[in-house]
Amino acid sequence: xxxxxxxxxxxxxxxxxxxxxxxxxxxxxxxxxxxxxxxxxxxxxxxxxxxxxxxxxxxxxxxxxxxxxxxxxxxxxxxxxxxxxxxxxxxxxxxxxxxxxxxxxxxxxxxxxxxxxxxxxxxxxxxxxxxxxxxxxxxxxxxxxxxxxx
Numbered sequence: 682x683x684x685x686x687x688x689x690x691x692x693x694x695x696x697x698x699x700x701x702x703x704x705x706x707x708x709x710x711x712x713x714x715x716x717x718x719x720x721x722x723x724x725x726x727x728x729x730x731x732x733x734x735x736x737x738x739x740x741x742x743x744x745x746x747x748x749x750x751x752x753x754x755x756x757x758x759x760x761x762x763x764x765x766x767x768x769x770x771x772x773x774x775x776x777x778x779x780x781x782x783x784x785x786x787x788x789x790x791x792x793x794x795x796x797x798x799x800x801x802x803x804x805x806x807x808x809x810x811x812x813x814x815x816x817x818x819x820x821x822x823x824x825x826x827x828x829x830x831x
Contacts, residue, residue, distance in 0.1 A: 692781035694767025698729040698799060699747055701828055704758035711825065713762050715816035719804070726800030731783060732763070734797040744826050750795040752786070759828035762819075769821040777814050778803040 692698065706714040718727060730747040738746065744761060766781045773779055780802045786795040801818075805811045 690783040692731055692766050692783055692799060694770065696731065696733040696766050697763055697823075698731050698766060698781060699744070699761040699763050699826070700727060700729045701751070701753050701755055702760045702762050704756055707758065707760050707825070713760070713819045713822050713825070715812065715819040717762070718815040718818035719811050720806065726782070726802040727804065729764075729781070729799050729801055730795070730797040731799045732797070734783075745830065747797060748828070748830060750793055750797065752792050752795065755828035757829045761826040761828050762822045763824040763826070764818065764821055765823055768823075769818055772817050772821045773814055776810060776817070777805050
């Protein structure tokens with residue numbers, strides 16, 4: 682099945698992903714709290730969207746495609762935090778073996794397909810290491826975009 686094969690596709694280091702950050706995790710100085718990049722209990726990866734999946738579009742058009750296809754209820758003060766895959770992996774170093782994996786979502790239950798959906802896997806579950814890795818990922822954020830187009 683094609684979807685199963687795509688789930689093994691690694692996102693290349695030069696590419697970019699965005700992760701939705703809830704308003705309470707966006708700090709006053711505009712940076713993102715590291716806990717936005719920690720696993721919740723029972724999760725195996727962090728949900729992100731692969732911007733470069735939308736080839737030939739401008740950055741603002743790529744962001745709009747993510748907004749349109751997202752299954753999350755994005756709030757007005759929330760942000761989409763952009764990460765460069767290679768720089769993020771490099772900033773983590775040997776603390777974790779991060780993998781950025783393409784995991785497209787099929788159309789279901791009235792939701793459109795989300796071909797850019799991906800996950801960051803290989804995150805540590807140990808709380809002290811997870812906190813450090815989350816902070817390092819937060820420091821790797823290259824851009825923040827409004828989650829809701831105003």
